[in-house]
Amino acid sequence: MMCTQGRRRLRRNPHERTRAHTRTTRLLTLFCLCTLITLFSGIITPGQMVSAASTHANGIAPTAAQRAATIRHALKQRIHVLHHPKALSSSSTPKTAKQNVILPAYNNAGSSNDSNPNEGSFDGNNSYSVQALQGTGLLPGQNFTFSNVTFVWPNAAAGTPNNYLVNGQVIPVAPSIAGAANLGFLGASTNGNASGNATVTFTDATTQTFSLGLSDWTLGGNPQSTPAFSNQIAATMTYRNTPVDQQTITTFLFSAQLALPAGKTVQSVTLPTTTSSGQMHIFAVGISGPAYNNTGTSDDASPTSGNFDGSTRSYSAQALQSAGVKPGSTIINDGLSYTFPNAAPGTANNYTSSGQILPVVSVPNAVTLGVLGSAISGASSGTATITFTDASTQTVTLGFSDWTLGGNAQTPPSFGNQIAATMSYRNTAGGKQTVSTFLFSTEFAIPAGKTVQNLTLPTASTPGQLHIFAISTRGAYNNISTSDDANLTSANFDLHTNGGNSYSAQALQSQNILPGQSVVSDGISYTWPSAPAGTPNNYLAAGQTISVTPVANATTLGFLGSATNGSTSGTATITYTDNSTSTFTLGLTDWATNPPVSGNLLVATFPYLNHAAGQQTTTNYLYATETSLAAGKTIQSVTLPSITGQLHIFAIGTRSSYNNIGISDTANTHGADFDGFGRSYAAQDFSDPVSGMGWNPGDTLIYNGMNLIWPAAPSGQADNYQTNGQTIAITPVANADTLGFVGASTGGATAITATITYTDNSTSTFQLGMSDWTLGNNRVAPSYNNQLFALLTHRNLASGQENLDTYLFYAETTISAAKVVKSVTLPAASTGTLHIFTIGTRAGNGYPNNIGTSDEADSTAFANYDGQGDTYSLQSLQNDHITQGQPVIVNGISYLWPASYSVIPDNYQAAGQTVGVTPVANATTLGFLGSATNGSTSGTATITYTDNSTSTFTLGFTDWATTPAAYSNTLVASMPNRNTSTGSQSTKTYLYETETSIPAGKTVQSVTLPSISGQLHIFAIGTRADQYNNAGTSDDSTPYTANIDNANNSYSAQGLKSIGLAPGQSISVNGMAFLWPNATAGFFDNYQAHGQTIAVTPVANATTLGFLGAATGGATSGSATLTYTDHSTQTFTLGFADWNATSITSLPYGNSIVGTMPYRNTPAGAKTINTYVFATTITLQTGKTLQSVTLPSTTSPGALHVFTIGTK
Structure with a gap:
């Protein structure tokens, strides 16, 4: 947003400005605001938002719907919403019958319970251990994602059939999506490796036969062997069950994949009817999404192998690992379990959003869809589409925060994102860069009765690019509290980074706390969540509303749970069947604390807990708390607190504020x-x-x-x-x-x-x-x-x-x-x-408190810059290139002009507010964009630096209707009119800029505005690091953004490039090397001589000093001084011919032509006139080493401009 070089804004003569729209006469007060949303037949989505101001500037009167949509969009940008979770409106797509996928019957019992090992017979004798499988995350009916394919592990009890011993079964593939990259198989063979011919049937009735092979489940008893058929190891277990006991032998499950042809959609796969050698077993078939199309991760040893943002920057694999994120690992956020892509650093591992259709395999009764990702080039969003299994659809706004949060780790994430992982650095082409990077999770509520089939990513996103790493679903529970002792990382009860702590499923079981079973405390029967270890099983309180079915004549409401990271409490709300409500304090004791607080009852004690790095012998507890119900009322639901503390509810049971309804x-x-x-x-x-x-x-x-x-x-x-x-x-x-x-x-x-x-x-x-x-x-x-x-x-x-x-x-x-x-x-x-x-x-008053701009088509009912109902005109500001939400660059400072849309505060009327400042590196100047109302005014402002020191200065602005400028203000823009409560008024208004110096070595942290009775208004604050002092080059598309000759004319960036003078370009002139300024068009790129001393690093044994530049206002020269390392000096005349010299047959000052362009830029566009860049040289004193050159402090008759200096 800010830069170290800058440009001076063009000052335009308002009498030369033409209006591109017709002013609308307004009714008194609010009649025009009445028209804002009278018509909404054509809704404008955020991605299609039409600015009323920009529409006017193009000569098109915006409709009422457009103005209203613009205002609403602005309000939505101003109000950051944290969803709990985000709700979706019902789809208008016609509904069809739910598409149920019916699988053939399993014909082999491949797993057994350790307590009953003879109930399984995978190879005719032995079987996988259910407990060992659960330790790797393979849970009945639950998702298992591997190598971008999500499988559903068979929802079968131990000892019952749960896999296909292949014999030609036809397996339907769901979800069926277009553009899938791979078809995946999860399984293993017994009695040796096995392969056979399988057939894929596509939705267009075509087929493809291929060889499907799976390795032996023990790799022949040699766990170091390489799997056959290019299989990948999806899960590893350290033992298997025999008919009588457990046997220590490594067993595996493998993944096999078939690359799918482009343009085909899989309908089903027919398993082999016969296999060679051993017997092939398939536990699950899954479909991948499209192929990843972005490499987001690089190894620190090879930082250029990733290119997440298009500029060879990427996440560091090592930094991700430090945050607990590895290829194929699980990231748990808000109860959503994401599988990070199982791709090596330097290989594609995420989707750059471009309309891909991603399959979604929902957990049972899913209520929330989650997406893991981030954005580049700023927080970005686009329209995504959720497709349900009944063929209905729902469009949603999918948005992610910038992966660096704009370089400020303290910035709250956008779009209701939650931070899923934080890394301390990223990789660049030059190596590690210390800047925090993040992965974010965003959520969407799934409508009741719906099952998600796939998610279509946005085809486009603004302003930057969306990247998606993973998708997940969860039920109503939003936290995973319980892990299996064999899979300690599968839960994160206390939400610790880099792996958290959790209850042990085995420790719970020892206290007769089992999924789906009753837990009784103080006469209340609670039902423990019917969820396997490693899956969501409790509500982390965040404002959820939970239905309660009470016992008859209930008098007491109870909660089973605990708190993490400290005992905590918050306000909960009971809703009764008569729609009345009551609130109470719901508090629970920390799970590692005893005795209980908040009147809690101790329910159970456990001797150890699970941690990602191993079990810990830390005693932990489960509690209950109760509250009374109102006499004569029947509870309907309870709304949990919305708090920052971690309050967990496992179950609600019973034992025998607001006073108006405003929304229907x-x-x-x-x-x-x-x-x-x-x-x-x-x-x-x-x-x-x-x-x-x-x-x-x-x-x-x-x-x-x-x-x-x-x-x-x-x-x-x-x-x-x-x-x-x-x-x-x-x-x-x-x-x-x-x-x-x-x-x-x-x-x-x-x-x-x-x-x-x-x-x-x-x-x-x-x-x-x-x-x-x-x-x-x-x-x-x-x-x-x-x-x-x-x-x-x-x-x-x-x-x-x-x-x-x-x-x-x-x-x-x-x-x-x-x-x-x-x-x-x-x-x-x-x-x-x-x-x-x-x-x-x-806490803090650093927020805009005045609305100073309004649209000419709308009433100024909310806008009131001067306290008398008058405001700047958005259209007139835009005509002077000051546009809502866009940078305004003045004297090398980049200010972000606020967006008010006539209703949002866009400036600080100084009243002692403290406003945070994020300065550019090595800032030397602090600037303010604004004006005063009801008279020019000033007051004492205070700068606070990062070392907590302060300095004061006088901050003053000229009245917005007054010129010439006071307080050394710079005139930024002049407008021919202003808005009033009764319409446009032909009163000239002005916008000013003022600056103050920042002491060397200091970094600005904030500025406290004056506390005065006068009306001093600040629209934007910025900083500058001084270097060049003139903007001499403009882009042909914005020719008004530079001013080399003090007449608003400039070199053309395209013209300079055509003669080899591009930003940052190395050039050779007369055997001397120069580096052309690496400055963006419109920003400072040359020294207008006024006595500056410029350090010079000469080549070895340099004998000649050279300058590239030109003069404006005629051929111009002045006295310059060379300083050598021995402190001796040498004066000489430095001069250049005029940049538009009419004769070049005999150039002054020993100049030579570097390049010629046929035109220059003016505010109105290109003007045909020969335009030059010249070179001139001076011989250095023999035997001396040049240290610096001091440019002329005065020049005559015009101005002298130096773009670059070289030696030979």
Whole structure:
């Protein structure tokens, strides 16, 4: 976003600017905002978003739907949603009967229980051990992924048939996908290696016969032997069962693969009818996805063997291994078990998303689909499609954070991603680079009753590229707590990095705690999850809502579980069958702690736990806790806390806040009554990820640095506080200084005097006001300085639904950071009714607090730059090349211009805020982009450095309607008009830049803005590392971005390249080597002489010093000085001919022509005129070594520009 070189923005004459659109006369206050979403017949997806400003700039008036979609998209970018998990709306694709895959009957019992070893007969006598198989992750009915093929291990009990002794069986292959790279087989042979002819049948009725071979399950008793038929070892066991006991002999399962022809889709495979030598056994058949198309991992010894990002950078295999990630290993995140691609470093191991169809083999009753990956070139997303087995589909936005989080490991991941693995460095062509890299997991909820068949990756993603490493599914449980003693890494109960700890399945069994069996505590019968070790079996509390079927007349609700990483608690919510709710503190004791806390009951004690590196003799425990149920009520469900602590629930049992429903489902519009007249918000307007806001009950909405928990209540249940004097407990963040509210009023804009109570029992009052939820049917303006939080398109009535814009608003108040807030009391309103959906706290005020720009087609109802309803025009700014969300480069500083879309705060009105700064390397200058309102103004600002030292300076800006500039401001842009509450006004407005120096050796950490009464506005902050001081080259596509002659003209980058002068290019002129500046067009690339001293490293025994450059304003020269290493000096005249010299027959100053171009760039485009680069030389003093050259401090008659210096 920032760079070490820069350009000066072109100053355009507003009288020469032509308008590319017709200004729209606006109604008073909010009439134009009313038109924002009156038409939504053509929904615009985020990937297709049309900017209203850009549409105007192209002379096309945006539709109401386009403007509304743009605003909603902006709000969704501003509000970061953490899903718990993300819900999917129902597909509109016609449904067909579920496609059940019926397998032939197994005909061989290949495994037995260690306690009953004679029940299996794999080779006619011996068998695999079920326990040994489970130790490798092979669990009945569970997925097993190997070499990009996911198999389902037979869901058969020990001692029952679980494999095919091949005899021509026809095996259907599911999921059947186009473009699959390989067909996989999981099995082994007995009594020697075995092979035979198998046949693949494709969906187009064509067939392919091939030789299928599998190695002997013991490799002939020699585990060091190489498997036959190019088999890969998929699992290794250290013993097998005999009819009487266990035998220590290594046994194996093998993977065999067939490469599939392009363009074919597999329907089934017919196993061999006969085999040579031994007997062939097939446990499972699976299909791979398409071939990987990106090499994302390299070995540290061969860093160039990977190319994850297209620039020869890649994940380090060693760094991944340090994070517990190896080829073929399991990555557990939020209960999802991903198998990392089993590919060696330097080989393809991930998908660069381009529309590939990936097969998904779901676990039984899967409710969540997970994707493991990351993005390059910034957080990126695209539209993916989930296909279910009933042929219905669901489109979702698949997004991943940048694999480096933009180089800032503290940046929260985007798109609700969770960090699955963190690495401390990556590989580059030059070796290790110390920058944190990440793998992310993202999740999608699977609709009830659906089974995922495949996932079609986005065909395109923006702004960067998506990379997918693995896919997984899980049931409602989201944590794996239990591992088999033979497979210690298959669980991660406490979510430790590099392998966690877990309960031992065997230790649980010793206490009669078995899958699917009852565990009784204090008269409550809990059912232990019916999940094998190594699979999800508990809820890690994150706002989930769990149905409860109580015993008759239940009076007590109980929970079986424990906490990890410390005893923890949070607020849970009970929902009763009459839709009333009650909250209580749900707390559990840490599993390694005794005695219990929070009134817990000890249920069981275990002598050891499992760790990824081995068993640990650490006593651990299981607890229960209880709460009373309301008399006369029947519990329906409980919503677990949404907390950062790790609270685990294994089972819920029984032993014999909000007070208004504001949201209803479209299918049950009479299920809520927000306004007292049977009207309510539409649930789909919240949940729909495309046309709605894209959040769901229980989601965390991060806004302005504040975590706001959206009510975890389904539509039709109480979900907001209708203020009537209730006191709401607040759990603030540390050092909270801001209290925020999301809500709306009914019956008109409404305000109350609310009371904050601190833990020391002191109180303070403030005015809490919310605008009307429909803005008076879009006839009134927002009130109380509310910010727009949600823009919705419908209102539900008892009789149906109407197309009427509805809104949610955000308001905040400051609280004492020296105290800890305990609660807020919300009295009833005297007029109207105030509703609050969520409350949050924040520490820090470094967030924009003013909306300074607006679209000319929309009302400035939310935008109010000067306190009088006036704002900059987005269109006029864009006409001066200042575009929302795009860089603005001024004097070598790259500023990111904010995107307000007329409704989002886009600038800081200085009030003492502390704003973080991420400087460029070796920054020497700190810059600000902004202006003042109601008069030029200044105040004392404070810079804080990373060593905690500080410095102060005067930060001042010129009034936005005033010129010339004050406070040494640089004029960045001038606009012919501004927006007012009644329309466009022909009042010139200006945007300015100001700078201050950064002391040498210091690194800026933050800047604290002045705390003043004047209106000082900051749109962006940036830094620069000084080097060159002039931008002399522009790209032909953006000719206005450079200014070599102070008349906004410049060299053409394409023209320079045509004569061999490309950025970073080595060139030879008159036998002297030069390096042309490696600068992007539009950025600083030359020295405009004003006395700079430039270090020179000469070639050995150099005798001549050379310069490449030119003059502007006529042939120009000045006195320059050479300094030698013995501190002696030599002065000489340095001069160049004019870059557009009209005569070159006799060049001045000993110049020679380096190259000639037929044109130069002007703000309006190319101008035909001969344009030159010259060379000139000076002889060095004999026997001396040059150290530096000092350019002329004054030149005449024009300016002297030096691009590069060389010696020979």
